[in-house]
Amino acid sequence: MSMLAADIPYWGQSLLRVLGGLVAVLLPAGAIVYLFLFKMMSFMQSRLGPMEAGPYGSMQLLAEVGKWMQKEDLAPEAADHRIFKMAPLIVLLSTFLLVVVIPFGPDAFFTNFSVGIFYGLAVASVSVLGILIAGWASANKYSLLGGLRAAGQLIAYELPMVLATLGVVIQAGSMNLQDIVVSQNTGEIFGFGGLGNPFILTQFIGFLIFMIAVQAELTQAPFDMPIAESEIVSGYMTEYSGFRFLIFFIAEFATAGVFALIASVLFLGGWGVPFQWFGWDSINDVDNWMNVAGPLIMFTKMMLLTFIIMWVRFSSPRFREDQLQTFAWKILIPLALANTAITAILKVAF
């Protein structure tokens, strides 16, 4: 706890945290957009993607941001202007609030919150509010349909997500994300601690449900009915352009990154390596270099998970709204409930 707490005055800490938050949200977003949206998608579709701006088009995103910033701040005449302008900020806000609880190392975190995952799942659904009011305030029929679809879908998939997390919480015995990381890396599978116990092994069904729910929460294909650009023309984003669309755009990919971070904390062992490797017994023994290595490990795991998210996104068509509701309520939620129950029974039994 020494690195951030002792030497630096409070205002300095706060500044560091704000900067750290910006980096933790925007860096993954930029990396995801360039590597996956621009390049991986292009290669999957037998084309090159952006090649002109910077080497291999690596500055393309900056060029796009520059273009969006120059555009006029447009709002439809019939729109509810104040709310219309607020909506993208609410969506982005939810991403920033979400990243606050994620631990990146033994001391590298923004806040060590005892009910971190509870808080995380709660603020994750703030974005629904932003999307719903964006759809309503646009005074556009497509936006309204998109906003309503988004609200229905996000609420439906919140539930399996929470239930999938519950299995992890039961197994770790804590809602604190730091504790969940530690319990995975100190854990043992049948007395073998060389791998730790990343919950993806023991909670594999939970992991699958969580990733499917993340896919739906992010409204990525095959769950992109709320933004379905071929029928309701990007749904709640229809009327947004320029800077405000940019915020939606950043929020979409930043949230993908943050959800991948949460998934890697919950299921892949977070920032840690199995503590047995270095002879650590608890979090207090962990060497200080993990504060540097931890974020890098997290970034790697995040890219791995977002790769899967984007892979599915680029290769599947979309479900119909009623089909994805059926999928959530009739398959995912019962499965997640069963998973939770079995986990609880096994926890008591062993």
Added chain:
Amino acid sequence: MTDLSDRQQLSYIASQAADARLNVELETEGMTLNLGPQHPATHGTLRIICRLDGEQVVWAEPSCGYMHRGYEKLTEVRTFPQVTSLINRIDWLGSFANEVPFILAAEKLMEIEAPPRAQVIRTILFELSRIANVSLFLGDLGVQMGAITPVFIAFRDREYVLNLIEGATGGRFHPNFDRIGGLKDDLPAGWIDETRQVMVKLREFCDIIEDLLFGNEIFQSRTRGIGIIPADIAKDYGLSGANLRASGVDYDLRRDDEIALAWDKADFKVWTHPDGDSFARCWVRLQETRESCKIVEQLLDQIPAGPVMTKVPRIIKVPEGEAWVSTENPLGVMGYYVVSKGDLGPFRVKIRSASFNNISIVPWALKGVYVPDVVTILASLYFILGDIDR
């Protein structure tokens, strides 16, 4: 067949429910959704007025004419050879196929016939334009349902066909190659071998699309049992092409009509599907692309020697009379009713384009479906805006 009738019953019940909802006394205020004229699902400027109750369409009507270019009238002030450059812009994805029936009608009036070599090459180019047209449909199908990858594969592989058409005619989209009495030019050297290679690639493309799209469970759940058009309804509305065959009606002018082209020299199967739903329409088109590859490959071996142009006067005057010629175009039956008064140009031309009839079923087919299905049904009905608004 049993679950088919169940599905038909379901869609019937849905449309009845939609009707009933309009008639109840305490009608909630619905929403009128204008799909178009500027909308990604309409491939151009078609406007579909949907009356919605929630997300269910209770009433829909296509409103066309936003891109009307007046071709029927324009042909009257042009000479016969000039008309082809106009009419190959009707269905712009398979443009060579648009020229053929008009030229055949003019030839019928003049009582001449193209030499056999020209007829076979015409048929090959006709089928190539069908492949170019339908392969784009197969890719676009994915986009309408949110899968963005197939369309790029379709664009990539369609390019091979367009290169072939360009190699033979000089024009990628608008060849303007067909002449009264034959063709403008003979095939360039090496074209036949290249075409054989491209046909292999296109078969691979069909396999990829079948794998990527038709085998996908989400795609199937989005298209199977959606937008069912029974055979008698399809006939009543004058549907043609794959839309009609997907309803189980075995009707293909390439086989059933005596057209002065070379289809009778090729051995091909006319695919039909009993279901009549969106999936059937897409599937029939996929199979037709394969059959077209087969036809082209067979005809490449059978190109006879000889001229590609018969003797026609330098200034073409078509004798007085009336002629109707229709062919099985990529989108369906396309026909020209040409009236000539013995002048340089036609006196009157009536164009029967397939898409115009095909979208006439939209009010029937969209009743009671959900908004996402509107897009899949429209995509599977497959229209080209130029073919609707001539």
